[in-house]
Amino acid sequence: MSQFERIQAEYESFPQEFASIIISTVNSQGIPNASYTPFVMDESKSIYIYVSGLASHTTNIQAHPYVGVLFIDDEANTPNIFARRRLSFDCTATLIERETEQWNQIVEQFQARFGEIIEMLRSLADFRIFQLTPTEGHFVIGFGFIYNINGDNLQQLVPVTKDNLS
Secondary structure, three states: OOHHHHHHHHHHHHHHHOOEEEEEEEOOOOOEEEEEEEEEEOOOOOEEEEEEOOOHHHHHHHHOOEEEEEEEOOHHHOOOHHHOOEEEEEEEEEEEOOOOHHHHHHHHHHHHHHOOHHHHHHOOOOEEEEEEEEEEEEEEEEOOEEEEEEOOEEEEEEEOOOOOOO
16 A cells, blocks of 8 residues: 555544534624534535534534534644644535434434434434535645645545645
8 A cells, every 4th residue: 555545544534533523603793703513524525513503612603604614633642742744624504404304314323423422412403414525635744744635525635745735
């Protein structure tokens, strides 16, 4: 396996190491808010979050449907704090209508992953599911190992060089 194939495989498996993601939203005044939420992800790299309508990030998503998503290695497992492995996506959020077939399928995925707490959340009318669809991203695995991810092909990493910095 080539080094690039190994890095590509690492990219594919990296999100599976996490039960939650860090999200970034902005409110109606443009003030940023960082938070986190548990998630499930499908094979197309769409990320689904199940969040309370009382949370600031939910209000923000409804005002501005753009969400930054970050998967990042735990500091305790990082040999160099300046080079933590991380995967970030810029996403567009879409509300999934309650009690539709798609909503029920996603709730079942949450239930399989997180257990009985989902039964309680399912009964709370303010909880909603958003689909976060990546439009682009970056995968960083160390100094000099930075890869762009284009929304047209989320499966393919493109090495960042001094000629294609973005």
